[in-house]
Amino acid sequence: GKEAAPGQLQAQELIETYNFHDHDANTEIYGLIGNPLEQSPSHQMHNAFFKKKRINAVYVKMPLLEEELPLFFKLAKQLRIRGLSVTMPFKEKLFDYIDCVEEKAIGAVNTLILDEKITGANTDGQGALDAIGDVANKRCVIIGDGGASKAIAFEAKRRGAHITIISRRAQNLENIPEYDILINTTPVACPIDLSELLPRRVVMDINVLHTTTPFMLRAKALGCRLIYGLEMFERQAHGQFLRWGQTLSL
Structure with missing residues (x-):
């Protein structure tokens, strides 16, 4: 047809x-x-x-x-x-x-x-942090300062993490601070200098569809634990179902 x-x-x-x-x-x-x-x-x-x-x-x-x-x-x-x-x-x-x-x-x-x-x-923060796991006393650097970044930072701080947010428009993308957890919330390829990535850290990219970005491939090569956007997406969607439960007759 x-x-x-x-x-x-x-x-x-x-x-x-x-x-x-x-x-x-x-x-x-x-x-x-x-x-x-x-x-x-x-x-x-x-x-x-x-x-x-x-x-x-x-x-x-x-x-x-x-x-x-x-x-x-x-x-x-x-x-x-x-x-x-x-x-x-x-x-x-x-x-x-x-x-x-x-x-x-x-x-x-x-x-x-x-x-x-x-x-x-x-539910963005809940979804991201549930995917990451324990963040208490961990140094968490978040790339991007949009709505998702704000929600993730709020929830991570609530769970005891130490937060640094770096705008993708910042001038210091080639000199990011030490971190245990690095999260890219920008809608495009992570804008930081990939040589700044540290080995054996936790690295997350919240983009749902793009999993083989240079950012994630470099992190994989460095032995990092990778958390893909779909893991956050599924968990934040579950949070939405719970919020809608009062109207959904769950």
Whole structure:
């Protein structure tokens, strides 16, 4: 048959990924907002979970521009949207649309619960630190200063780590401090000088799709323990399911 037009779904994807045959007038809507969203595997993981748990819900990607946010949130409850994942570039830009936040000090959200009010939460830090394990008294250097970096730093500090955050725009990327754990949160290849990598440390890259980057290959060659983005992604998604539990009938 003919290919679907851009933005439209193939019939096979509707059935196999979105569980189309299981939907009815009572199906609740969850989704991902941000831009761009093409590379995100969120819809696959969340819809598989709904199918496994026999939950009458669907999870869809909702690419938005920043100027579309006011209208989107005005319509969200009318559209039966009960929960949202939030990705770049909106993690730090939604506070005007949220009624309350679990941890406002983080300064970013990646999860919204839409009930009588809109509640913001952040599971990025929990997901990353659960993947890493014990960080108490460890020196943790985080590359990048966006929403995910803030959440990871907040949770790592809460668990007893000593934190240094380095912006990818910083001038000192060729002279990073001593560390036990190095985390790249930038959306592109890690910008530090790879000769700065230390042997036998813990190295994490939160990018989900890119696992064979020069950064991770160099860390592997140095005998480091590698933690890939998918390990964090799965754990932060579980945190979202728990937050949505009040509306999901888990």
